[in-house]
Amino acid sequence: MARTDPKKDVVIVGLGWTGAIMGIELASEGLEILALERGPDRSTVPDFKYPEVIDELEYGIRFGFMQRPKNSTITVRRTGDEVAQPMRRLGSFLPGDGVGGAGIHWNGQTWRPMENEYRLRSYVEEEFGAEAIPEDMTIQDWGVTAEELEPYYDRFEYMAGISGQAGNINGKIIEGGNPFEAPRSRDYPLPPLKQTVDAKLFAEAARGMGYHPFPRPAANASEAWTNEYGMQLGPCNFCGFCERYGCINYSKSSPQTCILDALKRYPNFSYRVNSEVLRVDLAPDGQTATGVTYWDEEAQEEVTQSADLVILAAYQLHNVHLMLLSGIGEPYDPQSGEGVTGKNYSYQMNGGTTMFFRDVDFNPFAGAGSVGMAIDDFAINQIDFGAEGFIGGSYIVAGNSNGQPIRGISLPEGTPEWGAGWKQGIGEWYGHSMSIGSHGSCLSYRDCHLDLDPTYTDRHGRPLMRMTFDWKPNDIRMTQFMKRKIEEIAQSMNPDSWQSSFKGEGARYDIRPYQTTHNVGGSIMGTDPNTSAVNRYLQAWGQHNVFVLGAGAFPQNIQYNPTGAVGALAYWAARAIREDYLPNPGPLV
Amino acid sequence: MTPKFLQTSRRAFLGGSAAAAALSALSEPALAQRNQPTLDQYEPVYLTAAEWAFVMAAVARIIPSDGDGPGAIEARVPVFIDRQLAGDFGAASDLYMEGPFAPEADMNLGTQSPLTPAEIYRQGIAAFDAWCRSEQGAALGDLDPDAQDAALQALADDEVGLKPELREFWTLLLQNTKEGYFADPRHGGNAGMQAWVYIGFPGARANFHEWAGRDEAYPLGPVDIAGERA
Ligand SMILES: Cc1cc2nc3c(=O)[nH]c(=O)nc-3n(C[C@H](O)[C@H](O)[C@H](O)COP(=O)(O)OP(=O)(O)OC[C@H]3O[C@@H](n4cnc5c(N)ncnc54)[C@H](O)[C@@H]3O)c2cc1C
């Protein structure tokens, strides 16, 4: 069965953060817009209602809001000569599913990259010489600068009501903020969150060592906020069920709390749920898209939906998958280094040190997703890559987001994993430990990429996407450097005991434990159609009416959580579409 | 009426470091409302009698009853596991279960078994109990506690010769036991929120604005999703 629906001006694939931003920006132009979301509809009430959503097993452990591998997954291998296996159960990352996407169940840590991260290759070549870049490292410039993007970060942060403390306003360093950040035009919309005990202890120790602690920027509202769309946030109550859960309290910035009710009021906007886009349809000459084909779960039929403009907003992984399936951009070939779609897949290099303090009550359940004090003294723009022998950097942070017991209770080294010793350990140590984490860059490499799997298919018969990714010595050296810095701070705090967990030499990628949902690259932006999949406005080089949003645009991973940049890029692309593309459709570059 | 399994555990509790909180955990009204069958009256939905005996024995060693805090038995973890295996979790209803399968693939690539968690328990229990019989002379449930611990350690160390399809058995058993201990009581375990009381987790209170940043012990016991207080 199949049907063809009336044409729209715009079809948006996915209604998460980027789909919602692009939806409301284009709706205000009066365009007829249809957003297609593969998952169910979700609203604060009833889906995130207290107390039902405070169920660690259902949402924190069984991933009630995330994509089900049964319906959508990838295959993974570490090297080109390994046979990729399907990710049968979720682990390493947790893509969203349903209206709001991962924007409902993120933590809300909302950053801007450092200035040099947008032009990493040029920066390294200028400062340290081209020979500082290992041969297999395929880092590139983004084709935009921090200065160009500043107004779009500002827009995203004010829309989302971010709580934080500026460190650099138009070049003036502000006490208490991040002195190393790129200049911003004004302060955050809301003051920083209150801090937890661990964050305060860390900040004190870091200050004692001459570092510059500042509050982690948070999409958890510290006070009431009304944004440009008239949407309102209430103050976060530190519920301790932030990441992996929808917010009970209208406090976490999400498509639901910041955009969707305003968007749904536009008569020219509509959306369909349980509608998974299967491919982007191209005109016979391949030069434009004619629309998309999707699977209507309720009607159990394929639907052809034509549109003048196709926006891919399906999250990094699914955007790249759809591009590969639809012939958007030449698939990347790691052997020749040619092709662009699927190129430069990257991830995030993190590690941490846990400390135990018998006499401190950390009350870890009194946490919020983005609480914390951070330092950027070892950021990517503070390190002498020549002297240290790696390219990269990290922010270092302490801040407790939750104390949910199934997700893990830190126990001192040597405590058994089960039996009487484990039971005694949880009684003694729950609430008496804290961690200092490193959240670090992960660069791009010739062999790390995304393509179509030759063996495994999804429920629609489409090949799964195959991920080839492993940790590389450069990034392991970076994280080992951070380990040394963090252990110094940890020791200065005099814990009863402490232990570290950082990737060491020879570490291999393990898809089982959760790491981050910061998958990047594969639809990278740039200035050259031979080396990037989309131009600096996120427009596909080969099909001018296709725009690809999300962290797929990052040519290598930044040292920060991605969504600040993802949101800013969505506003940046929206401006280009509204002001330049709509009056004169065609390539913007 | 206080269920039998709680009566026996009460003594251990009162000696515990969380004695004050534990007292309130056992307040009569909360227990009266629960009105659940004792573990020996419970009729498993998925597990057979032999499998139930195995689970009872295994979880009792993974989280033993002696010492401070409830054990897995007092927390009714076996009920939780049985219900999980009978439901979506046991049926792998969220997992990608298309072949070909390479169960011996590198562990880092995640589970590659063609079996559902419920099937892994079924075959895993049979295979491991057979190992216990041949190595120790009896099924796990019939061994003494020290021998049970040694057998479970061998299982944890992957030394009992399970086929690759069953490689996840111990990981699942350990994880599910901890889940049943700590999950909201609506899922069948963590009876009376005793595990939360023991560690000092306030459950579904989810409102701590004035507690953020205070280095003092939190004074209130837990509530659960049903609105019960411990
Ligand atoms: C547990 C967790 C914690 C996180 N914490 C942070 C954090 O603290 N800070 C930070 O910066 N980032 C964080 N992130 C990442 C953040 O959520 C994402 O960067 C952000 O949501 C990306 O926006 P997006 O629009 O690209 O994708 P999403 O918001 O995920 O939206 C994509 C939508 O597209 C839909 N979709 C996919 N394929 C199709 C298809 N074929 N057809 C139709 N619809 C489709 C999906 O169902 C989804 O609803 C976190 C993510 C997770 C999962």
Ligand code: SF4
């Ligand atoms: S911690 Fe705050 S922002 Fe996060 S879910 Fe709870 S109330 Fe919402």
